[in-house]
Amino acid sequence: MAAKRESPRLARIQELWLLACAVLTLAPDAEHAPAWLTAAVGMTLAWRGAIWWRTATLPPRWLLTFLVAAGSAGIFLTYRQFFGKDPGVALLILFLALKLLELRSVRDGLAVIFLCYFLLLTHFLNAQGIEVAGLAMAALVAITAALASLGHAGRSAVEHLRLSALMLAQAAPFMLVLFLLFPRVQGPLWGLPVDAYSGMSGLSDAMSPGSISNLSLSGEIAFRVRFEGEIPPKHILYWRGPVLRLFDGRTWRAGAQQEKVSPPDTATSGAIRYAITLEPHNKHWLFALEMPDVPPPGAIISREYQVLAKTPVRSRMRYEMRSHPDFVSGADESGASLRSNMNLSANNPRTRALAEQWRRESGDQEAVIRRMLDHFRQESFFYTLTPPLLGENSIDQFLFDTRRGFCEHFASAFVFAMRAAGIPARIVTGYQGGEHNPVDDYLIVRQSDAHAWAEVWLEGKGWLRVDPTAAVAPNRIEAGLASAVPAGEPLPFLVRTDISWLRQIRFRWEAVNNSWNQWVLGYTPQRQREVLSRLGMREPDWKAMTAVMAALCGFLLLGLTAWALHKRVRLDPTVRAWNRLSRKLARIGLARRDWEGPADYAHRVALARPELTQPMAAIAALYIDLRYGRLNGKEPRQRLRGLIADMEIAVPR
Amino acid sequence: MPTSPIDEVIRHAGRIVLGKERQIRLALVCLLARGHLLIEDLPGMGKTILAHVLARLLGLNFHRIQCTADMLPADIIGVSIYDRNSGGFQFHPGPIFAQVILVDEINRATPKSQSALLEAMEEHQVTCEGETRPLPDPFFVIATQNPYHQIGTFPLPESQLDRFLMRIEMGYPNQAAERELLAGADRRDMVATLAPCMEPGELSEFQGAVREVHVSEALVAYVQAIAEHTRRSPDYETGLSPRAALALLRAARAWALIDHRDLVLPEDIQVVLPAVAGHRLHPASGAPTVSSADMASALIGAVPIP
Numbered sequence: 001m002a003a004k005r006e007s008p009r010l011a012r013i014q015e016l017w018l019l020a021c022a023v024l025t026l027a028p029d030a031e032h033a034p035a036w037l038t039a040a041v042g043m044t045l046a047w048r049g050a051i052w053w054r055t056a057t058l059p060p061r062w063l064l065t066f067l068v069a070a071g072s073a074g075i076f077l078t079y080r081q082f083f084g085k086d087p088g089v090a091l092l093i094l095f096l097a098l099k100l101l102e103l104r105s106v107r108d109g110l111a112v113i114f115l116c117y118f119l120l121l122t123h124f125l126n127a128q129g130i131e132v133a134g135l136a137m138a139a140l141v142a143i144t145a146a147l148a149s150l151g152h153a154g155r156s157a158v159e160h161l162r163l164s165a166l167m168l169a170q171a172a173p174f175m176l177v178l179f180l181l182f183p184r185v186q187g188p189l190w191g192l193p194v195d196a197y198s199g200m201s202g203l204s205d206a207m208s209p210g211s212i213s214n215l216s217l218s219g220e221i222a223f224r225v226r227f228e229g230e231i232p233p234k235h236i237l238y239w240r241g242p243v244l245r246l247f248d249g250r251t252w253r254a255g256a257q258q259e260k261v262s263p264p265d266t267a268t269s270g271a272i273r274y275a276i277t278l279e280p281h282n283k284h285w286l287f288a289l290e291m292p293d294v295p296p297p298g299a300i301i302s303r304e305y306q307v308l309a310k311t312p313v314r315s316r317m318r319y320e321m322r323s324h325p326d327f328v329s330g331a332d333e334s335g336a337s338l339r340s341n342m343n344l345s346a347n348n349p350r351t352r353a354l355a356e357q358w359r360r361e362s363g364d365q366e367a368v369i370r371r372m373l374d375h376f377r378q379e380s381f382f383y384t385l386t387p388p389l390l391g392e393n394s395i396d397q398f399l400f401d402t403r404r405g406f407c408e409h410f411a412s413a414f415v416f417a418m419r420a421a422g423i424p425a426r427i428v429t430g431y432q433g434g435e436h437n438p439v440d441d442y443l444i445v446r447q448s449d450a451h452a453w454a455e456v457w458l459e460g461k462g463w464l465r466v467d468p469t470a471a472v473a474p475n476r477i478e479a480g481l482a483s484a485v486p487a488g489e490p491l492p493f494l495v496r497t498d499i500s501w502l503r504q505i506r507f508r509w510e511a512v513n514n515s516w517n518q519w520v521l522g523y524t525p526q527r528q529r530e531v532l533s534r535l536g537m538r539e540p541d542w543k544a545m546t547a548v549m550a551a552l553c554g555f556l557l558l559g560l561t562a563w564a565l566h567k568r569v570r571l572d573p574t575v576r577a578w579n580r581l582s583r584k585l586a587r588i589g590l591a592r593r594d595w596e597g598p599a600d601y602a603h604r605v606a607l608a609r610p611e612l613t614q615p616m617a618a619i620a621a622l623y624i625d626l627r628y629g630r631l632n633g634k635e636p637r638q639r640l641r642g643l644i645a646d647m648e649i650a651v652p653r
Numbered sequence: 654m655p656t657s658p659i660d661e662v663i664r665h666a667g668r669i670v671l672g673k674e675r676q677i678r679l680a681l682v683c684l685l686a687r688g689h690l691l692i693e694d695l696p697g698m699g700k701t702i703l704a705h706v707l708a709r710l711l712g713l714n715f716h717r718i719q720c721t722a723d724m725l726p727a728d729i730i731g732v733s734i735y736d737r738n739s740g741g742f743q744f745h746p747g748p749i750f751a752q753v754i755l756v757d758e759i760n761r762a763t764p765k766s767q768s769a770l771l772e773a774m775e776e777h778q779v780t781c782e783g784e785t786r787p788l789p790d791p792f793f794v795i796a797t798q799n800p801y802h803q804i805g806t807f808p809l810p811e812s813q814l815d816r817f818l819m820r821i822e823m824g825y826p827n828q829a830a831e832r833e834l835l836a837g838a839d840r841r842d843m844v845a846t847l848a849p850c851m852e853p854g855e856l857s858e859f860q861g862a863v864r865e866v867h868v869s870e871a872l873v874a875y876v877q878a879i880a881e882h883t884r885r886s887p888d889y890e891t892g893l894s895p896r897a898a899l900a901l902l903r904a905a906r907a908w909a910l911i912d913h914r915d916l917v918l919p920e921d922i923q924v925v926l927p928a929v930a931g932h933r934l935h936p937a938s939g940a941p942t943v944s945s946a947d948m949a950s951a952l953i954g955a956v957p958i959p
Contacts, residue, residue, distance in 0.1 A: 013887070156885050572871075594957035597919035628869045629916040 008106050010150075015052055015103060017146040017160070018112050019045070022100055024139040025116040029093055032126045034078050037090055040071065044097040059101055067098055089122045109150050116143045130516040141165055173556050181532075181549035183542035184525040202281035203429050203450060205242045208251040209390050209398075212429070213406035216385060216481060218447035221279055222431060223287060224514055225443040228273040232289075234433050235477055236272075236325045238453065238465065239287040239445060241430035243304040249345035250394050252412060252427050257302040275320045277517065284308045287430060287445075289323035290465065296320060303337070304426075305329060316517060331462035333424075338457060341424040348395040348416060355420030365458055368421045369466060372414060376471040379403065381410075383473035385485050407476070410468040411452040424457040428465070433480050440511035448481055573637055574626045581619060581644045588649055598624050615647045659859065659911050661850040662710045669843050670703050672830030678911060679821050679928050680707060680795070684856075685863050686907040688818020688900070689774050689794040691759075691932065696799065698823035701755055704795045705844050708753035711856055712849030713791065716751035718770075720762035722805065726769035730779045744781065749773055752789045756796040760806040767807065770794075771816050791856055811933075818900050819925070820932035820945070859910070866906040867916040874959045875919050876901055879926070882956045883934060890935040897933045904929050919958045926953060 010018075023045060030038045051058060071094040072082075079087040096115045102108060120136050120143070144164035149155070202222060203215065223239075244252035272289060286299055286307040295301045296319035299309045307321075344352070355368075362368045382404040390397045395413045398405050405413075411427050418425035432451035434443040453467040470477045476484035519527075532540040537548065571579075582592035590608055592601050602620035606613040622640050625631035659681065666677045680703060683690040692700045701717070708715035718729060731747035748754065749770070756770060773779045774794050778787045796817070798809070814820070826834060834840075876898050884892025893901075905921035912921070930952070931945025943951070 159885075595923075595953055595955075597923065597958060599918055599920050624916070624918060627871050628867075628918055630867055630869075 009104060010106060010109055012052070012055070014106075014109060014146075014149050017142075017149045017157075018103060018109050019048060019052060019100065021116050021139070021143045021146045022096055022112060024142050025119050026093060026096065028123050028132065028135055029089070029119070032086075033090055033093055036074060036078075037071075037093060040074075041093060041097040044101065048100045048103075058104065061102075064098060064101055067101075068094075071098070085125055089119075089125065092119050092122065106150050109146075113143055113147050113150070116146075128521050130513055130520075133516075133520075141168060144168060170560055174553055177549055177552045177556065179523070180528070181545045181552070183545050184523070184528050202283060202447065203241050203285075204283075205244070205254040206251055207244055207253075207408055207412070207427065207429055207452060209387070209394050209405070209409055209412070212408040212450050212452055213385050213387065215450045216406070216448045220447045221510070222281070222445045222447055222449070223276050223278040225277075225434065225445065226275045226441070227443065231436055231443055232272055232325065234479075236289070237433050237443075238290045238428075238451075238467075239431040239434075239449075240290050240292070240305060240307075240428060241285055241287055242428075243302075243306055243455075244427040244429060245304075245341050247343070247345050247412075247416065249347045249392070250390075252415075255340060257304070257306065257308060259300045260303045260305070271322045271324050273320070273322050275318060277316060277318045277514070277522070278313055280314050280316060282312050282314055284310075284312055286313070286317075286319060288321045289325065291327040291329055292321055292323050294322060316522060318518075318522060328462045330457060331460065333457060333462070338424045341426045341457065342419055342422075344416070344419050348393045350393075350396045351399055351413070351417055352420045354399070355417045358417075359421040365421075365423050365456075368423065369418065369456060372417055373466070373468060373471040376410065376414075376468055381405070381472050383407075383410075383469065383476065383484055407469040408452045410472060411454045414466065414468040415454045418454070418456055426455050428453050428455055432467075432477065435480070437507045437511055437514075439507045440514055442511070442514055444510060451476075572627075574623065574640065577637070577641045577644055578623055578627070580641075581647075584644065584647065584649060598627070609649075612647070612649070615643065619643045619647065657913070658851045658855060662707075663911070665710055665847065665850060666703070666706045669706050669840055669847075670699050671834050672826045673699065673703070673823065676703065676821055676823060677707075678908070679819060679925070681911060682904055682907040682925065683819045683928075684711075684791065684793045685859055685910060686818060686903045687791070687860055687863075688903065689796070689816065691814070691817040691820040692795060692797045692823060693800045693820055694797070694823040698825070699840075700795070700797045700823060701757070702840050702844065703823075704753060704755040706847065707793075709844055709847040710850050711753075712851050712853060713752035713793070713856075714789075715753045715755070716748040717755045717757065718748045719757045720759050720766070722761055722763060724762050724766050726766050729766060729770055730773070730781050733782055742782075744784070744786070746786075749779065750786075750789065752791055753793050754795070756794060758799060758806075759796040760798040760808050762807065764807050767809065767813065771813050775816055791860065814932045815894075815896065817932065818904060819928035821928050863903070863907045863910050865915070866909050868902060868906065869916065871959065872905075872917050872919065872922070873902075875956075876922060878959055879922070879952065879956050883930075883952065886955070888937055888951075890937050893930060893933060897930060901925065901929050923953050 026041055026045070030042075033041075050056070072091065075087055075090045075094065076082060079090070081087055082091065092115065096112065096119060099108065099112050099115060103112065116139070120139055123132055123136055126132075141161065141164050144167060145157070145160040148160040148163045149157075152160075204211070242254050244254050246253040246255055271293070274289070276287065278286060286296070286309055288307045291305050292301060292307055295307055299307055299319070301307055309317075358368050358371050362371055380403060383406070384404050385406060387398075387405045387409060388402045390402070390409075395416050398409050399413050399417075415425040415427050429450070429452045431445045431449040432453070433449050434445040435449075436443055451469070453465060453469065455463045455465055457463050467477065473484040523531075529540060532545070537544060578592075578598075585591060585605060588609070590605050596604070598620045602616045605616045619640065622631075622636060622643065626636055626640060662681065663674065663677055667674050670677060680690055684707065692703075694700060704717075705715055707713075727747065729747050729749050731745050731750070733742040733744045735741075736743045759767060759770070762770070769779075773788060774792075777790070777792055778785055780786075799806075825831075879901070880893040880895075880898045883889050901922060902917070904925040905917045908921045908925050909915070909917045927946045927949035930949060934945075934948060934952075936943065936948065
């Protein structure tokens with residue numbers, strides 16, 4: 001049995017490398033790990049750093065055992081189990097931090113490095129954005145450099161980093177091949193627990209005063225649109241979301257949804273085609289320009305022209321749509337369904353009285369609508385993100401007292417008044433407008449573009465869109481939220497239009513992000529098939545992909561090997577001949593030491609093997625002339641090769 | 654092998670300075686490479702004899718400066734004294750105006766005197782009272798210092814050490830050499846009877862020939878690899894400077910010349926490395942202190958010959 005060998009101790013610089021790796025690897029976990037664990041790990045790292053700084057001794061074994069037990073107990077108490085994604089990751093974090101406290105030998109260093117590699121992977125369980133990938137890439141380079149430092153303590157940090165970068169660069173083509181060709185499975189790579197979606201923001205299927213203005217404070221992206229052809233003008237960009245028709249005096253709610261049977265009633269002008277990449281919002285509805293005609297696969301269009309997916313949208317989703325900006329819809333609406341758009345709550349008496357009065361005074365329904373819009377326009381109504389709070393009779397209060405509101409106030413008051421005047425009306429929520437990113441030509445729609453407008457039903461014309469906000473603040477529709485609200489209101493930072501260089505940077509960043517989403521995260525089986533068929537693979541199935549993948553990896557390996565060989569070939573032929581001599585003499589244990597000069601070598605060989613004195617002297621003299629003298633040319637080099645080849649060495653049996 | 658005057662010098666010097674052929678060769682290399690030599694050793698090891706013998710054999714005149722703490726630069730360079738007869742100042746050259754100078758215990762001199770001396774070594778001329786006077790050619794300084802008793806001394810700073818091409822140690826003679834020394838004639842008498850081996854002007858020819866010794870690209874690469882290693886390795890406080898690398902090449906050329914070769918081999922670099930690099934390299938703090946010979950052999954072993 002071989003004697004147990006002690007693993008070599010770590011040098012200080014190696015310890016520093018490993019500590020840096022651990023910090024780089026653990027830092028992104030601070031966001032997701034439980035707070036107590038983050039604090040404990042932070043303290044452990046600081047402690048270990050202080051030990052390194054003062055070259056103090058590491059804590060004793062019993063203390064480590066206690067810390068492991070305490071930490072594990074804490075994790076169990078937090079998650080009530082050890083299995084599963086979060087507790088598993090938490091355990092790994094704990095163990096990595098504690099392993100640093102017994103970092104003594106190169107063996108411990110290797111354990112830390114492998115833990116770091118593994119933990120790096122787990123970061124992608126929480127987020128897959130480009131910044132996470134970038135950070136992971138940086139950590140990967142650092143960890144690999146630390147691994148290199150374990151092997152060569154004497155080299156400098158730059159050399160370790162260069163080696164690491166070179167190795168990873170050599171791995172990159174393999175990564176690309178595997179990424180492109182590895183057979184994909186549908187859906188996200190790993191199942192995520194249901195509670196992962198609770199924090200998502202977006203429109204809801206209920207609207208009360210303040211709900212949309214709250215949402216408007218978020219600069220988060222709701223979805224991105226790529227149009228085929230020109231981006232339509234702003235006043236057409238009404239992205240239809242939940243339609244609300246039930247009102248309790250304060251809150252509007254959606255009713256039950258039914259699938260629409262017939263296609264859109266009339267399409268009078270050219271259709272707009274576009275593809276939407278929707279950020280997950282954990283709701284069923286998809287957004288589309290008014291009015292969509294054919295639902296994307298796996299979705300339906302309801303009678304209220306809402307596009308609904310069969311399951312809540314929990315991962316980024318890309319779908320293609322076609323819409324008709326000029327439309328006539330619901331001309332054949334049944335009486336029962338119209339009546340459901342007529343019901344009024346009992347309160348808000350002043351508004352009801354006003355609407356009654358308008359109906360009596362005006363001749364027809366269209367005149368009532370005009371009168372209402374004129375009312376908004378002529379009376380002193382204000383469009384603001386920070387309206388006063390409203391009480392029980394919210395519409396009365398808004399229309400007669402406060403007169404300050406955001407789009408939901410105007411839409412809600414308008415629909416209520418229309419219903420009171422006997423006109424079927426409903427609220428449509430969604431987004432309006434969007435921002436064109438000139439870098440990648442996508443239209444970006446944010447939560448701050450959330451909007452609410454109204455639809456009224458007129459005999460013979462069907463449902464018509466009326467946007468009361470446009471009457472008060474036409475700028476909201478034409479130029480976006482930032483120009484419509486008074487100066488000084490709290491807008492999301494990203495929506496502000498006054499800092500142009502910031503806008504440029506943001507556009508670029510979002511374009512990069514979008515390409516990442518589209519091509520890396522959104523590289524679904526379907527995308528894979530598209531890409532591969534564009535590359536010339538017809539009907540790619542997993543067998544063909546695997547075969548091509550293996551072949552490409554083989555080629556890459558061959559290429560890298562050829563490169564390595566080529567680098568060797570570039571050695572001076574004289575040196576190659578000299579190395580051959582060394583290999584030849586190695587058989588009798590007289591290999592040249594790599595720091596040994598030619599004269600010394602010849603001398604040593606002659607001492608050990610007197611019979612070789614003559615040929616060795618000749619070879620060394622010729623080599624010296626070629627390598628260190630002025631002799632040059634093909635002939636002497638060949639002579640050198642010949643001398644070396646002719647040298648006969650008696651290998652002792 | 655042709656016997657050249659250099660071989661004669663080495664042979665004759667070896668008869669007087671016994672068992673120190675390596676040191677004699679290195680001193681000669683230093684002279685041929687137009688460098689200066691620092692000998693670090695205890696008193697009585699033959700430093701003075703070595704310097705004297707070299708001067709005699711090469712036909713050069715020889716002065717000795719014994720450094721003390723109260724010595725002034727003027728004691729080295731010389732002074733102008735008013736001459737009543739001529740009615741003007743007349744310069745009386747100091748001991749530095751000689752071809753071979755032995756500066757004994759240089760670390761006993763004050764920094765002011767040291768720097769005057771070292772400046773003269775570097776510039777090959779002295780400036781006294783606004784007048785620049787060239788020093789004789791060849792001009793070769795052998796300085797000695799006692800490494801052990803440093804009390805009341807002014808150790809040479811690193812920048813000054815760098816002005817010496819080489820630093821060597823004499824070391825005790827081996828038994829046979831010592832027996833011969835004790836039994837033989839008085840060394841001083843022997844020096845007095847020595848006849849020069851070289852014609853006047855021959856030495857500068859040899860000095861010129863040093864520059865003609867061929868250095869191939871492969872050898873430059875080796876010197877570079879050595880310098881590079883000292884700069885990157887954590888074993889050294891600071892790496893070798895480009896000037897040190899140049900000194901290494903210069904000394905190796907001279908060594909190749911006295912070895913009757915017109916090309917430099919890696920072995921030449923390795924031979925002169927302890928003397929040339931020893932006083933320019935310092936082990937990193939924390940590393941065990943080793944002799945310059947051990948440090949050099951570690952350095953040689955760490956750098957493969959490209």
